[in-house]
Amino acid sequence: xxxxxxxxxxxxxxxxxxxxxxxxxxxxxxxxxxxxxxxxxxxxxxxxxxxxxxxxxxxxxxxxxxxxxxxxxxxxxxxxxxxxxxxxxxxxxxxxxxxxxxxxxxxxxxxxxxxxxxxxxxxxxxxxxxxxxxxxxxxxxxxxxxxxxxxxxxxxxxxxxxxxxxxxxxxxxxxxxxxxxxxxxxxxxxxxxxxxxxxxxxxxxxxxxxxxxxxxxxxxxxxxxxxxxxxxxxxxxxxxxxxxxxxxxxxxxxxxxxxxxxxxxxxxxxxxxxxxxxxxxxxxxxxxxxxxxxxxxxxxxxxxxxxxxxxxxxxxxxxxxxxxx
Amino acid sequence: xxxxxxxxxxxxxxxxxxxxxxxxxxxxxxxxxxxxxxxxxxxxxxxxxxxxxxxxxxxxxxxxxxxxxxxxxxxxxxxxxxxxxxxxxxxxxxxxxxxxxxxxxxxxxxxxxxxxxxxxxxxxxxxxxxxxxxxxxxxxxxxxxxxxxxxxxxxxxxxxxxxxxxxxxxxxxxxxxxxxxxxxxxxxxxxxxxxxxxxxxxxxxxxxxxxxxxxxxxxxxxxxxxxxxxxxxxxxxxxxxxxxxxxxxxxxxxxxxxxxxxxxxxxxxxxxxxxxxxxxxxxxxxxxxxxxxxxxxxxxxxxxxxxxxxxxxxxxxxxxxxxxxxxxxxxxxxxxxxxxxxxxxxxxxxxxxxxxxxxxxxxxxxxxxxxxxxxxxxxxxxxxxxxxxxxxxxxxxxxxxxxxxxxxxxxxxxxxxxxxxxxxxxxxxxxxxxxxxxxxxxxxxxxxxxxxxxxxxxxxxxxxx
Numbered sequence: 001x002x003x004x005x006x007x008x009x010x011x012x013x014x015x016x017x018x019x020x021x022x023x024x025x026x027x028x029x030x031x032x033x034x035x036x037x038x039x040x041x042x043x044x045x046x047x048x049x050x051x052x053x054x055x056x057x058x059x060x061x062x063x064x065x066x067x068x069x070x071x072x073x074x075x076x077x078x079x080x081x082x083x084x085x086x087x088x089x090x091x092x093x094x095x096x097x098x099x100x101x102x103x104x105x106x107x108x109x110x111x112x113x114x115x116x117x118x119x120x121x122x123x124x125x126x127x128x129x130x131x132x133x134x135x136x137x138x139x140x141x142x143x144x145x146x147x148x149x150x151x152x153x154x155x156x157x158x159x160x161x162x163x164x165x166x167x168x169x170x171x172x173x174x175x176x177x178x179x180x181x182x183x184x185x186x187x188x189x190x191x192x193x194x195x196x197x198x199x200x201x202x203x204x205x206x207x208x209x210x211x212x213x214x215x216x217x218x219x220x221x222x223x224x225x226x227x228x229x230x231x232x233x234x235x236x237x238x239x240x241x242x243x244x245x246x247x248x249x250x251x252x253x254x255x256x257x258x259x260x261x262x263x264x265x266x267x268x269x270x271x272x273x274x275x276x277x278x279x280x281x282x283x284x285x286x287x288x289x290x291x292x293x294x295x296x297x298x299x300x301x302x303x304x305x306x307x308x309x310x311x312x313x314x315x316x317x318x319x320x321x322x323x324x325x
Numbered sequence: 326x327x328x329x330x331x332x333x334x335x336x337x338x339x340x341x342x343x344x345x346x347x348x349x350x351x352x353x354x355x356x357x358x359x360x361x362x363x364x365x366x367x368x369x370x371x372x373x374x375x376x377x378x379x380x381x382x383x384x385x386x387x388x389x390x391x392x393x394x395x396x397x398x399x400x401x402x403x404x405x406x407x408x409x410x411x412x413x414x415x416x417x418x419x420x421x422x423x424x425x426x427x428x429x430x431x432x433x434x435x436x437x438x439x440x441x442x443x444x445x446x447x448x449x450x451x452x453x454x455x456x457x458x459x460x461x462x463x464x465x466x467x468x469x470x471x472x473x474x475x476x477x478x479x480x481x482x483x484x485x486x487x488x489x490x491x492x493x494x495x496x497x498x499x500x501x502x503x504x505x506x507x508x509x510x511x512x513x514x515x516x517x518x519x520x521x522x523x524x525x526x527x528x529x530x531x532x533x534x535x536x537x538x539x540x541x542x543x544x545x546x547x548x549x550x551x552x553x554x555x556x557x558x559x560x561x562x563x564x565x566x567x568x569x570x571x572x573x574x575x576x577x578x579x580x581x582x583x584x585x586x587x588x589x590x591x592x593x594x595x596x597x598x599x600x601x602x603x604x605x606x607x608x609x610x611x612x613x614x615x616x617x618x619x620x621x622x623x624x625x626x627x628x629x630x631x632x633x634x635x636x637x638x639x640x641x642x643x644x645x646x647x648x649x650x651x652x653x654x655x656x657x658x659x660x661x662x663x664x665x666x667x668x669x670x671x672x673x674x675x676x677x678x679x680x681x682x683x684x685x686x687x688x689x690x691x692x693x694x695x696x697x698x699x700x701x702x703x704x705x706x707x708x709x710x711x712x713x714x715x716x717x718x719x720x721x722x723x724x725x726x727x728x729x730x731x732x733x734x735x736x737x738x739x740x741x742x743x744x745x746x747x748x749x750x751x752x753x754x755x756x757x758x759x760x761x762x763x764x765x766x767x768x769x770x771x772x773x774x775x776x777x778x779x780x781x782x783x784x785x786x787x788x789x790x
Contacts, residue, residue, distance in 0.1 A: 018610035156772035300615040
């Protein structure tokens with residue numbers, strides 16, 4: 001098992017290097033640091049000295065890959081690629097435009113993100129599986145047909161509508177919970193309840209429909225027919241046989257997003273003013289803070305790859321036919 | 326001297342190219358029995374055809390909005406004709422009352438007065454704080470503002486009656502033609518297992534659309550049916566303009582995505598070996614970057630390019646247009662991986678089948694095998710995933726525009742409408758009409774696309790059939 005995980009981690013390394021190269025190419029080769037400086041300082045009325053100062057303050061005044069002016073190891077290490085891109089592998093993300101250390105900021109901000117994303121994820125999964133099971137139980141009836149149509153309608157509504165509508169209705173008209181913000185400790189639940197609720201509702205449509213098809217695929221299998229032929233009541237067939245077997249693809253399918261929960265959601269966090277990683281990213285995009293966006297791209301990929309490895313491990317755990325080979 | 330000068334934007338070219346491609350594809354389908362029978366199954370789906378009717382209406386609006394021109398300015402005779410800086414589309418020309426009848430600021434749907442109070446000079450009373458009358462809505466009512474309801478209802482009724490007449494004439498004509506066709510087929514004894522095209526649902530949807538749209542447009546000449554926004558522009562006009570942006574995002578993106586996904590997917594699955602490894606590596610890397618973040622990073626870089634090279638763009642419209650296309654390009658580059666992986670897997674299975682091995686044994690070239698034997702057998706996957714992607718892209722546009730990495734802020738789209746309007750819910754009284762109009766129009770478009778996609782999937786998916 002350990003050897004298997006180690007090997008999977010080794011496979012992940014070239015992918016991470018690829019991600020690193022892509023972000024480097026995007027941020028430093030598509031546009032030169034000079035262009036970025038001009039953009040940040042305003043395109044008109046910018047002096048070459050101001051550009052040079054901007055670059056040296058941020059360490060962008062070095063060559064891209066090879067520093068011919070330095071000697072020894074420094075020819076490789078005193079370059080933009082090494083200092084800005086390769087250092088990300090050891091968790092050094094540099095500083096944001098406001099001078100704060102990005103790695104520390106990320107360490108602080110991932111907990112509020114998780115506080116929203118984790119309940120949304122668990123509750124959403126539970127609600128969707130229950131609804132999908134109900135639809136599958138009443139399959140090929142009018143109830144099922146309209147349930148699916150309702151699901152399609154719900155997934156056709158923009159995520160923005162759920163957030164704006166929910167905030168308006170619950171916070172502004174009914175004044176049940178604060179419209180946005182975040183609190184520490186136990187007080188936080190008042191701020192969490194609305195974003196979690198909205199997150200769950202906006203996800204119901206697509207996931208219910210998806211899980212329903214998984215249930216229906218399971219319903220038509222031979223072992224279900226055998227169970228029925230044995231004379232088992234339909235409820236036992238559903239809860240003891242179909243639910244259990246259908247949960248395997250459902251659960252292994254969602255494992256991949258678990259690490260990404262740390263990243264939070266861009267929309268939810270910015271609408272509700274939650275100081276998490278999602279709103280951090282949005283603020284960085286609006287302020288055109290390239291260092292932060294670069295770091296978030298890298299971290300997002302790391303978390304996704306961790307999710308892929310977890311998925312593989314979860315497959316081997318739930319399905320004994322898959323071996324660690 | 327021409328009264329106008331035709332302007333061809335890059336996105337127009339792509340839109341019409343797509344239109345031509347769609348017609349070409351239709352011709353191809355007509356000569357290909359398996360594809361034809363699959364599309365016949367789509368045609369038999371009642372829900373699918375109802376949504377297709379709505380989609381056709383949206384596409385019609387988008388096409389009208391994709392023919393651009395610049396109007397000639399009134400000059401002295403003999404002088405060289407000057408053209409206006411503003412680039413207009415055919416839709417703008419058709420909807421010019423909507424485009425030109427601007428107010429000062431917000432006004433509610435069917436209002437005759439402005440949203441905010443102003444100081445007006447009233448003869449005899451001096452300066453009074455009052456809601457001023459709108460310049461372009463309900464003018465014909467004169468002093469009798471209370472007759473608004475009656476007038477609107479009368480206009481709407483007249484329009485509905487007209488719509489009903491048009492629809493009845495159309496239906497009668499179609500029924501007559503069908504009766505003739507059925508007669509002919511009975512004589513030729515060819516009818517039998519032919520799937521029936523769902524005419525009834527098309528006609529029903531058409532009736533509903535006519536019943537809603539004709540009164541809407543009839544009233545829009547006299548009132549601001551959906552109200553006006555902050556700068557006093559008619560919201561209905563903005564909705565109409567947003568349709569094109571949404572369609573371009575949804576359709577042009579596939580133009581970028583398709584060659585990459587199909588080409589690389591088939592090549593990887595067919596040749597295997599190091600080609601496969603390389604392609605798999607590329608899409609795994611791209612896929613492991615969370616979509617929104619990759620799009621955000623790419624759009625940021627695109628903004629830097631646009632801002633540091635202002636000399637590339639002659640007009641603001643051109644810049645917005647190229648930015649829209651760049652967004653499509655970025656969306657395409659970040660979303661081809663899923664389809665590519667699907668096609669690779671399917672090609673791996675297909676290449677082991679006997680008929681492909683037979684072709685290889687006969688010495689048929691690789692290119693010919695791919696085009697003649699593999700590609701046609703992947704068509705259903707491509708079609709399903711294309712129609713499924715469309716609605717997701719339209720929704721994504723709104724989110725991206727909200728985040729600030731979407732279309733140019735000067736370009737009308739559902740996203741920019743929502744973005745501009747979302748703060749207005751905090752006003753007292755609430756300004757809800759912009760948001761409501763944008764969300765409903767987007768909902769109708771996406772719902773129709775989703776239902777159509779379902780019908781297509783049901784018809785093409787061999788697992789169901």
